[in-house]
Amino acid sequence: MTEVRLAECAGFCFGVRRAVDTVYEQLGTGKTIYTYGPIVHNGEVVRELEERGVRVIQNREELLGMSPGASREEAVIIRAHGVPREICEILESKGFACVDATCPFVKKIHRIVERESRAGRHIVIVGDPRHPEVEGIRGWCDGPATVVENAEEARNFALSEGCELCIVSQTTFNYNKFQDIVEIFQKKGYNNNIVNTICNATEERQRSARAIAAEADVMIVIGGKHSSNTRKLYEICSRECANTYFIQTLDDLRLELPKAVRLVGITAGASTPNKLIEEVQNYVRIKL
Numbered sequence: 001m002t003e004v005r006l007a008e009c010a011g012f013c014f015g016v017r018r019a020v021d022t023v024y025e026q027l028g029t030g031k032t033i034y035t036y037g038p039i040v041h042n043g044e045v046v047r048e049l050e051e052r053g054v055r056v057i058q059n060r061e062e063l064l065g066m067s068p069g070a071s072r073e074e075a076v077i078i079r080a081h082g083v084p085r086e087i088c089e090i091l092e093s094k095g096f097a098c099v100d101a102t103c104p105f106v107k108k109i110h111r112i113v114e115r116e117s118r119a120g121r122h123i124v125i126v127g128d129p130r131h132p133e134v135e136g137i138r139g140w141c142d143g144p145a146t147v148v149e150n151a152e153e154a155r156n157f158a159l160s161e162g163c164e165l166c167i168v169s170q171t172t173f174n175y176n177k178f179q180d181i182v183e184i185f186q187k188k189g190y191n192n193n194i195v196n197t198i199c200n201a202t203e204e205r206q207r208s209a210r211a212i213a214a215e216a217d218v219m220i221v222i223g224g225k226h227s228s229n230t231r232k233l234y235e236i237c238s239r240e241c242a243n244t245y246f247i248q249t250l251d252d253l254r255l256e257l258p259k260a261v262r263l264v265g266i267t268a269g270a271s272t273p274n275k276l277i278e279e280v281q282n283y284v285r286i287k288l
């Protein structure tokens with residue numbers, strides 16, 4: 001008898017699930033719903049929400065050109081990655097009903113950088129400067145802030161005399177790389193306040209995928225082609241299981257399972273909706 005086993009931490013992390021649930025809740029109020037930026041990095045989820053009438057505000061400029069309808073029956077939802085403080089202020093000044101679905105782990109970073117920069121510390125954000133989460137964090141600093149993405153940038157960083165540092169990280173940054181960068185700052189002899197703000201959702205997802213792949217005869221990884229965390233899952237699973245498949249939708253799955261398969265493992269990237277994971281699970285069960 002073949003077993004189909006889903007990895008413990010497959011698919012949406014806590015923060016993304018919470019944000020998507022918030023959109024569905026708000027849809028139930030009958031208001032016109034906007035999200036500031038796409039709510040998740042998954043085209044299908046965004047398309048489905050658009051079909052239900054959810055509109056995406058792409059950027060600050062678009063927001064500046066908008067005004068809420070006279071009935072005020074409109075709500076703007078802030079996605080899990082968060083936004084700079086200025087965006088919240090614009091929403092408020094325009095009178096939009098704002099529903100903040102920023103992940104609490106990201107919100108915590110906003111509070112840290114706000115407090116520490118007000119206390120006069122120079123903020124260093126370890127992360128990808130182009131990532132919306134990092135742009136958001138930067139937007140909560142009340143003084144100088146620098147984004148550092150790699151060891152070289154850390155080595156080149158120079159702090160003005162008498163200044164103190166506060167170092168935080170993007171929630172999805174690689175822990176070992178963060179440690180290496182922190183070490184470089186420590187060697188510089190600055191007075192540093194280091195706060196490790198890496199979220200363990202990514203690590204947990206990878207750990208549970210690896211554990212199943214190590215036992216599985218066939219492993220299926222579901223997620224977007226451009227999703228870097230899904231590609232990483234595929235890489236990890238392929239190392240453990242030679243029959244690892246990377247699929248985006250159920251249509252990509254053309255499994256010709258050998259008869260002797262004992263265990264089929266399934267995992268999914270952070271932006272893969274539950275519905276798709278269930279469809280794949282059911283399909284594989286029927287095939288067996």
Ligand code: F3S
Nearest residue numbers: 013015103105171199
């Ligand atoms: Fe997800 Fe929040 Fe962590 S959005 S990756 S649970 S910081």
